[in-house]
Amino acid sequence: MKKLAIILVLAVLPYVSNAQSYFDKYENMSDVTSMVITNKMFKLLSKIDFESSDKETQEYLNLVENINNIKVFITDNKEVSQKMQGDVGNYLKSSSLDELMRVKSDDGENIKFYIKPGSTDDYVSELFMYLEGNDKKDGPESIILTITGKIDLRQVSKLADDLNIPGGKELKKVKKGN
Template sequence: MKKIAILFIIGLLPMITNAQAFEKYENMKEVDAMIMTSKMFKMLAKVDFSEGDEEAQQYIRLIENLDEIKMFTSSNSQVRSEMARDVDTYLKNGSLEQLMRVNEDGKNIKFYSKPGKNENVVSELFMFLEGQEDGEPISVILSITGDIDLSQLSRLTRDLKVPGADELNNLDKKS
């Protein structure tokens, strides 16, 4: 029985460490962190929009199905190197598929996803950006989990002012 329990724990270890891969950035002074949970999305979904406003209704449907958004941003060179290592480890240990790579205007942006219930819905969208923004070095880790409709996601990331959000418009056109 002990052997079964040990094997079970060893099997779960990669999932547990993946979930915690970026938690350490939440309290680093060199990192700007934003974490929104499902409770926040449920509150936003209760905002009274006009029922005739189809765009607002689509937005509500998108956020109702989200579990969490995590975004970590840093311009500190040591932290940026650590972020790159952690992203590499996360990608090697996870089940994410690369969706798109963009290298323009001094930014290298990579998008990954975890399959969802159909080809337009993913259970995780992951983005890693390295490069320059306004002449400053920057690295951004973005993880969005839930039932994510890729056709609606670009608006949400644009509203949250996520660096690299403009590239999601291109991602939507390719999906």
């Protein structure tokens, strides 16, 4: 029985940690700016006693308490950007993410949002964003954002604004089912 449990865990593990292993290599890569916030940070934030009856503060605390991690990788290096584009394509092919929305801006940015369904219709277990930019001054910019946990899409834009996460403006427009 113990062997069966170990085999089952090993068989499921690649699917559980797929996004993390796909993009972790960018964390220590030169020409990549990265931000990784772990669930320990969110647990710490949720334990802070704000003693507030403010509904918005309580919603924010509920949101961060249920997030496992946030990872952001940004580059304006053309070669790294091309690697990111390839890895994003491979990840999307191998994952069970659903496209949520696409935004193409006048200045050449293409932003795509994907979600992995959660336990209910109001929550998702992963929010994935990929931005391909075309900043004519500095060259192409690519941004990968992945948020995992029990994510309330109605509240996540507030967190993105507070943490100054790229794509936060577009997150305000996100509604599941768009």
